[in-house]
Amino acid sequence: MDQKEKRLIKKVKKGDHQAFADLVDRYKNSVCSICLRMVGNREEAEDLSQEAFIRAYNNISKFDSDRKFSTWLFRIATNLSIDSLRRKKPSVSLDAEIPGTEGLALNTLLPGNTVPPDEQIVMAETEQWIQKEIGALPDKYRSAVILKYVEDLSLKEISEIMRLPVGTVKTRVHRGREMLRKNMKESRGGRNDMPE
Amino acid sequence: MTCLNKRYASLMNKVLDGDATVKERNELFAHLATCDSCDRHFKELKRSTEILNHLAHPQLSADFTKNVLEQLPAEKQHVLREWTARHPVIATAAICVVPMSLLFVAAGRQNSMPKRHGEDSYILVNQTGSRN
Secondary structure, three states: OOHHHHHHHHHHHHOHHHHHHHHHHHHHHHHHHHHHHHHHHHHHHHHHHHHHHHHHHOOOOOOOOOOOOOHHHHHHHHHHHHHHHHHOOHHHHOOOOOOOOOEHHHHOOOOOOOOOOOHHHHHHHHHHHHHHHHHHHHHHHHHHHHHHHHHHOHHHHHHHHHHHHHHHHHHHHHHHHHHHHHHHHOOOOOOOOOOO | OOOOOOHHHHHHHHHHOOOOOHHHHHHHHHHHHOOOHHHHHHHHHHHHHHHHHHOOOOOOOHHHHHHHHOOOOOOHHHHHHHHHHHHHHHEEEEEEEHHHHHHHHHHHHHHHHHHHHHHHHHHHHHHHHHOO
């Protein structure tokens, strides 16, 4: 952790809001990206990110300043996202395509769980497709894959975020990667026109 | 993948994780040059992860930081600290007033207490005496 960040955290521990605002500005994009890729909904991702920062502030006394702040913060964000996914998890998969329809799933018919039309335009088609494939991964593979490939973190850092041995993280990345490959290939109809 | 021999699957993982030795890399690439299914599998693995790296960071609402700050507990401790830093004389005086006033109260009690206690017992004895 760089010296400036150490100084900021020292101030935050004394209750300095402005110092905390600097930390929020430093990490808000990464935190929101993790949450978005985990839950797949922008509005929810922003709420979760805010919650993650508020929790970080309220628990800053427990943070060990010799460690990396981002690792600790990303752990909070990942855990909040997983909790939110579990709370919502229905007994029937809403992602499953309704038989006889072209790509129509139950969750596209439910209010609140849909991507608003104007956002659909903003979110490019490719991005939507990738997001859908990430969303199809089980939680534990999903978080490992997101931290590794979307956030570009090292396996060691991911193991600290998830508090798991590096070997376990590797296994999760391998399985997630293989599942992603298989699903992406199938959803593209086996054609080799995956966007570069 | 038809040929899939566990050996190559694990080599692919090692190469993709950046854990492979030069010898292991060479072994894998030599195999990929001769095996179409493994070659395709490896390319698909690479592509499906590389594509994740191109996902843009989401656009946050402009007042994200402001919204977070508004939900934090008030800066109480901080305000007190700033005030004492700005008015050190008043702060010191305020701190001194507390033990001083306690000292005065304690001294006042010590002077009056034994006397009052004596009077009380005297009255009590006197009252019982007059009843009999």
